[in-house]
Each structure stands twice: as structure tokens, then as C-alpha cells.
Amino acid sequence: AIKAFLFDLDGVIVDTAIYHYQAWRRLANELGFDISEEFNERLKGVSRMESLDLILAEGGQTLSDERKQELATQKNEWYLELVSRMTPDDILPGVAPFFSQVRKAGLKTALGSVSKNAPLILERIGMGEVFDAIIDGNKISKGKPDPEVFTKGAAELEVQPDECVVFEDAVAGIEAGKRGGMHTVGLGSPDVLTQADMVAPSLEHLTVDQVLERFQG
Numbered sequence: 463a464i465k466a467f468l469f470d471l472d473g474v475i476v477d478t479a480i481y482h483y484q485a486w487r488r489l490a491n492e493l494g495f496d497i498s499e500e501f502n503e504r505l506k507g508v509s510r511m512e513s514l515d516l517i518l519a520e521g522g523q524t525l526s527d528e529r530k531q532e533l534a535t536q537k538n539e540w541y542l543e544l545v546s547r548m549t550p551d552d553i554l555p556g557v558a559p560f561f562s563q564v565r566k567a568g569l570k571t572a573l574g575s576v577s578k579n580a581p582l583i584l585e586r587i588g589m590g591e592v593f594d595a596i597i598d599g600n601k602i603s604k605g606k607p608d609p610e611v612f613t614k615g616a617a618e619l620e621v622q623p624d625e626c627v628v629f630e631d632a633v634a635g636i637e638a639g640k641r642g643g644m645h646t647v648g649l650g651s652p653d654v655l656t657q658a659d660m661v662a663p664s665l666e667h668l669t670v671d672q673v674l675e676r677f678q679g
């Protein structure tokens with residue numbers, strides 16, 4: 463049976479995926495090139511330094527480790543400016559009702575985010591106390607598509623991987639869930655999230671019963 467739901471943060475609970483894109487784009491522009499929205503799909507769920515490496519490769523630039531650290535820090539400062547203005551109003555539509563259904567169904571919850579800023583964002587939106595377990599970028603050594611962030615969540619909740627459903631907006635996040643042996647729900651476009659077991663536009667367009675029915679009949 464399904465016992466736990468594991469949620470990504472950026473692009474699932476809040477729309478910070480857009481802030482990441484804006485901040486990375488600003489950085490790329492300063493380096494003299496641009497990154498498209500389509501390219502940005504490849505950055506979702508990927509750690510800060512790995513994202514920078516992908517961006518520099520896209521712009522055909524090779525930089526020293528020291529310079530890369532500076533750029534990653536700069537991007538994070540721009541990103542944090544956007545995050546600092548967040549309030550509970552920035553929680554995506556449908557999240558609150560979905561979580562009350564989750565609680566009613568007696569399911570456990572974990573956050574599974576590669577972001578080191580996840581605790582700050584949860585605090586800003588007033589969701590710091592909502593999850594039974596929080597695994598974020600400070601607790602893991604490998605970003606998505608490695609399954610570490612989700613397998614650690616399942617372990618902390620004391621549930622088996624096949625008792626978990628992962629909710630993800632990122633291609634890398636769906637891959638992480640699958641590699642972890644979990645069921646996956648893609649939130650976004652079915653054309654992008656082709657590997658997900660089921661896809662909905664967002665949590666607003668999904669009920670807990672629909673998910674449970676899909677995975678346990």
C-alpha cells in the first residue's frame with residue numbers, strides 16, 4: 463500500500479523554479495549569452511554547481527573553480543532577493559487543499575529538495591512545520607537525478623520505496639524517483655515529463671484519491 467507522499471519544492475509547492483531561471487538568465491546575460499526556457503528544463507532539480515556547469519557549457523565558457531564559486535554566489539544572491547519577498551500567498555494554487563486530503567488519508571509526507579535554500583523558503587511561506595521529514599540540499603551529497611534525496615526521505619519516514627509516491631516538476635526529479643524504486647507523479651507538461659507514471663498540470667488538478675487509485679487500484 464501507499465504510505466507516504468514525497469514532494470519536491472521548487473515548481474511543486476512554490477513557483478521558485480521561475481526565480482531560479484531569472485537569476486541564472488541574468489548571470490548568463492552578464493557572461494554574454496542567453497539561456498532558453500527549453501534549456502532551463504535541464505536545470506530543474508539539478509544542484510547549484512551542476513547547473514552552473516551546464517550553463518557554462520551552453521555558453522561555451524571554461525572558468526576557474528574560484529570564478530565559478532563567485533558566480534554561483536552571485537546567482538544565489540539574486541535568487542535570495544526574489545525569495546526574500548515571498549509570503550504564504552506564494553504557495554501554488556491547490557497545495558493547501560491537497561495537503562488537507564493527504565492528512566485525512568493518513569499519509570506521511572517528506573520534502574525532497576536539492577535546494578540549500580529550502581528551509582528558508584518553507585519558513586517564508588509558513589510551511590516549516592508541515593512535513594514529517596525534510597531532506598534538502600544541506601543533507602545530501604548528490605543532486606537529482608540521483609535518488610539520494612528521496613531514499614533518505616523514505617528512510618526517515620520508515621517506509622519502503624514502493625510505498626512512496628514522488629511529486630515532481632523536473633525531468634531529473636522523475637528520474638530520481640524512478641531510480642529510487644518509487645511511484646512518480648509529474649506536475650507540468652506530459653511532453654516534458656515523459657517518464658512519469660502519471661502527469662497532471664499541477665496539484666490543483668489532482669486529488670489524493672486519483673493518485674492512490676492509480677498506484678494501488
Ligand code: BG6
Nearest residue numbers: 472506507509510576577578579
Ligand atoms: C532545485 C531546483 O530544487 O534546487 C534547481 O530545481 C536548483 O533549479 C537546486 O539549482 C539548488 O538550489 P539552491 O537553492 O541550493 O541553489
Ligand code: MG
Nearest residue numbers: 470472473631
Ligand atoms: Mg522542482
